[in-house]
Amino acid sequence: MFDAISLMVTDTLGPDGWIYIAGGTGLMIVLLMLPLVLNKKVEPMDRIARERKGVVLDEDESDAKLSRHGTRNEHLAKYAQYLDPQDEDQASATRTMLIRAGYPHKDAVRTLTAAQFLLGLGLLMLGAVYTLFLTADDVAAHMKLIYTMVPGALGYYAPKYWVQKRVAKRQEEIQDGFPDALDLLLVCVEAGQSLDQSIIRMGTEIEPSYPALAGEFLMVAQEMKAGKDKSEVLRSMADRCDIKDITSFVTVLIQSQSFGTSIADALRVYADEMRDKRVMRAEEKANVLPTKLTVGTMMFCVPPLLIILIGPSLHGISEALSGTSAF
Known part of the structure; x- marks a missing residue:
């Protein structure tokens, strides 16, 4: 087969056909990678270093920084009546899920709906083509229906499933970085900074390690600067994160503000509790690990061990039985 392809080329x-093909392939790869290189995002550490040095950002980068949601997609706006959910409760639930996944853009709901429709219709068409042209004629009708509908259903629900996995991953990242953020916040508060300044400093410092958590705290700081009520802003953060530790932290701050108690003392106690909970979560994962390894051990270690130990005996018994039957 390779000789036939080589002869055709x-x-x-x-004679230099393969060289032309290799050169054309390399040129296509370069052209495909060129947009990614030109639109390369600024690394968090470089951006923080430039901001500390007072370097003025480019116009496009400044606009992107000021507009957290970015620009609207005009192509999706044309089909807004088809892409926006008609049920207000469903639209609100989808928007909340996307915000928790880290997609607060105004067109996030439309983008998700468009991805579901396009992927579902595309795989449905592929399933129909496979059923009509590639399956045998003697295949049952219900099997043809399954071959056609199942890819479409998978394509329709795959984007939402991916968003849900993204929500779980982002919540895990926030939960892992929350104890370190509390320790840094406590240090800033005890150093004499106000709560707003401490949140900004803490969010800036942890951004390279925990960008999702830093984004939430920086959003809180910006909303406080805009004049929104502090309690409302903190409750909004707890609703966006949907993590018990964050909700408890918000409750502690609101109660400290309401009763006039020291925020530093409340943060110190809560930071100690969060460190203990992180240790307990690590110990829980370590205790569950042997149980998970048991399945792999039983599947991949025990059968070869039994073959090594019992195999020669079974072979000897079979030879003895065969010799006895010969007599």
Whole structure:
């Protein structure tokens, strides 16, 4: 088969046909990667270093920084009546899920709906083509229906499933970085900074390690600067994160503000509790690990061990039985 392909390439492009193909493939790869190189995002550490040095950002980068949601997609806006959910409760639930996944853009709901429709219709068409042209004629009708509908259903629900996995991953990242953020916040508060300044400093410092958590705290700081009520802003953060530790932290701050108690003392106690909970979660994962390894051990270690130990005995018994039957 390779000789036939090589002969066809040689007859079509000449003796140097494979060189032309390799050069064309390399050129296509370069053209495909060029937009990614030109639109490369600024690394968090470089951006923080430039901001500390007072370097003025480019116009496009400044606009992107000021507009957290970015620009609207005009192509999706044309089909807004088809892409926006008609049920207000469903639209609100989808928007909340996307915000928790880290997609607060105004067109996030439309993008998700468009991805579901396009992927579902695309795989449905592929399933129909496979059923009509590639399956045998004697295949049952219900099997043809399954071959056609199942890819479409998978394509429709795959984007939402991916968003849900993204929500779980982002919540895990926030939960892992929350104890370190509390320790840094406590240090800033005890150093004499106000709560707003401490949140900004803490969010800036932890951004390279925990960008999702830093984004939430920086959003809180910006909303406080805009004049929104502090309790409302903190409750909004707890609703966006949907994590018990964050909700308890918000409750502690609101109660400290309401009763006039020291925020530093409340943060110190809560930070100690969060460190203990992180240790307990690590110990829980360590205790569950042997149970998970048991399945792999039983599947991949025990059968070869039994073959090694019992195999020679079974072979000897079979030879003895065969010799006895010969007599």
